[in-house]
Amino acid sequence: xxxxxxxxxxxxxxxxxxxxxxxxxxxxxxxxxxxxxxxxxxxxxxxxxxxxxxxxxxxxxxxxxxxxxxxxxxxxxxxxxxxxxxxxxxxxxxxxxxxxxxxxxxxxxxxxxxxxxxxxxxxxxxxxxxxxxxxxxxxxxxxxxxxxxxxxxxxxxxxxxxxxxxxxxxxxxxxxxxxxxxxxxxxxxxxxxxxxxxxxxxxxxxxxxxxxxxxxxxxxxxxxxxxxxxxxxxxxxxxxxxxxxxxxxxxxxxxxxxxxxxxxxxxxxxxxxxxxxxxxxxxxxxxxxxxxxxxxxxxxxxxxxxxxxxxxxxxxxxxxxxxxxxxxxxxxxxxxxxxxxxxxxxxxxxxxxxxxxxxxxxxxxxxxxxxxxxxxxxxxxxxxxxxxxxxxxxxxxxxxxxxxxxxxxxxxxxxxxxxxxxxxxxxxxxxxxxxxxxxxxxxxxxxxxxxxxxxxxxxxxxxxxxx
Numbered sequence: 001x002x003x004x005x006x007x008x009x010x011x012x013x014x015x016x017x018x019x020x021x022x023x024x025x026x027x028x029x030x031x032x033x034x035x036x037x038x039x040x041x042x043x044x045x046x047x048x049x050x051x052x053x054x055x056x057x058x059x060x061x062x063x064x065x066x067x068x069x070x071x072x073x074x075x076x077x078x079x080x081x082x083x084x085x086x087x088x089x090x091x092x093x094x095x096x097x098x099x100x101x102x103x104x105x106x107x108x109x110x111x112x113x114x115x116x117x118x119x120x121x122x123x124x125x126x127x128x129x130x131x132x133x134x135x136x137x138x139x140x141x142x143x144x145x146x147x148x149x150x151x152x153x154x155x156x157x158x159x160x161x162x163x164x165x166x167x168x169x170x171x172x173x174x175x176x177x178x179x180x181x182x183x184x185x186x187x188x189x190x191x192x193x194x195x196x197x198x199x200x201x202x203x204x205x206x207x208x209x210x211x212x213x214x215x216x217x218x219x220x221x222x223x224x225x226x227x228x229x230x231x232x233x234x235x236x237x238x239x240x241x242x243x244x245x246x247x248x249x250x251x252x253x254x255x256x257x258x259x260x261x262x263x264x265x266x267x268x269x270x271x272x273x274x275x276x277x278x279x280x281x282x283x284x285x286x287x288x289x290x291x292x293x294x295x296x297x298x299x300x301x302x303x304x305x306x307x308x309x310x311x312x313x314x315x316x317x318x319x320x321x322x323x324x325x326x327x328x329x330x331x332x333x334x335x336x337x338x339x340x341x342x343x344x345x346x347x348x349x350x351x352x353x354x355x356x357x358x359x360x361x362x363x364x365x366x367x368x369x370x371x372x373x374x375x376x377x378x379x380x381x382x383x384x385x386x387x388x389x390x391x392x393x394x395x396x397x398x399x400x401x402x403x404x405x406x407x408x409x410x411x412x413x414x415x416x417x418x419x420x421x422x423x424x425x426x427x428x429x430x431x432x433x434x435x436x437x438x439x440x441x442x443x444x445x446x447x448x449x450x451x452x453x454x455x456x457x458x459x460x461x462x463x464x465x466x467x
Contacts, residue, residue: 014091017108021083024112028119028127029079034071035131043132048239048330052228053177054134071132078136082129085140086111089446092147096154097404097450106449114442121370122434135435138178142439145171145185146418152196153410165193169213173220181429181436184421186214191417245429247341248307251278252299253285253351254344262343270318271340277310285351292358293371299355300431311337356427363423363432367441386412386444389451396458405458408450415440415447
């Protein structure tokens with residue numbers, strides 16, 4: 001009877017937690033309405049260069065609620081999913097680390113804090129969950145994915161580990177289908193699976209197991225991608241436009257002399273026209289001021305303008321002159337962009353390496369704080385203190401019952417791995433703007449909080465044993 005009452009009380013607490021979280025996320029929708037971002041039309045119109053996940057998500061609401069109400073319904077569901085994610089991370093971390101009420105409240109407040117920072121501090125001034133952009137959904141799915149990774153590390157039973165692994169694959173497929181840069185989920189999953197199974201199965205078997213799991217996830221994303229295009233366009237093929245991301249960076253770094261690397265004569269003329277217009281607007285790297293922060297600021301300000309204000313109009317003008325049919329223009333656009341990208345890649349590599357380094361520094365800072373002349377050094381201090389906390393907890397956990405302490409260490413290291421993989425992968429393809437870095441921000445401070453909590457518990461245990 002007592003056990004039954006305890007379960008009922010837990011269910012009531014979880015329901016209250018969800019209700020409070022749902023009210024928190026819905027209030028920004030009620031205050032600000034729907035935020036249509038610059039990328040929103042491309043997802044609403046289901047462009048072929050977009051991943052299928054978010055396009056299908058919006059399409060589903062149009063099919064059920066009609067065009068007038070579809071975006072409202074989509075945003076409300078995003079808020080519901082965000083509330084579920086806030087509940088999940090609070091409940092699971094409470095269970096994994098045996099937190100008291102104050103500790104659970106701290107986890108929840110960190111989860112809310114990211115939205116409050118975006119609404120009141122960041123330049124965007126809105127909650128991602130009431131906006132039409134991929135992060136409105138993918139931020140929450142990332143939490144579910146990450147909790148599955150923790151389950152793989154923490155659960156001792158074979159069934160529980162396999163269930164967590166299956167969950168991680170499912171959420172990984174969902175995330176990659178929404179955002180291509182979420183391929184990082186497979187990289188992180190590979191490392192986690194190898195680490196979780198190398199002792200029991202040996203390194204080779206653990207690596208093979210991890211490869212098979214990641215291949216299954218990758219195959220799932222390709223199947224969804226190709227099936228979506230078969231349904232929408234009659235072609236069983238992946239979405240287009242991946243090359244345009246790298247092309248934007250190459251054109252930012254390029255100079256007119258690189259025209260010699262382009263073999264096709266019409267494309268040489270297109271390249272020179274693009275470079276002339278970019279130079280007139282000072283969108284090239286030669287106009288960036290010295291220093292990594294100035295370089296990234298100029299790059300981030302120029303990147304979209306090169307793609308949308310110069311490359312697209314120049315290619316459209318070429319297509320008009322060639323009389324290319326409207327139905328064939330998107331395929332032709334991607335052919336041109338892909339050809340230019342491959343031709344410009346070899347001569348761009350030295351400058352890409354330099355820009356990559358600047359991007360990495362920017363991404364690491366942006367993950368934990370805001371890029372600013374003073375806050376940059378504060379971010380370095382944050383990482384140093386975070387690493388010192390890991391070292392201190394490892395030292396304290398060497399003896400006694402330290403299961404929760406070691407769990408906090410693995411949690412913190414997994415967050416660091418996620419940050420490094422996310423920052424490096426993003427830096428290779430685009431600039432590390434805040435919305436690409438925020439996936440791990442809350443988890444970073446929650447992991448740090450778990451470590452500090454466990455240090456406090458270890459201190460109390462030592463005092464208790466001394467008495």
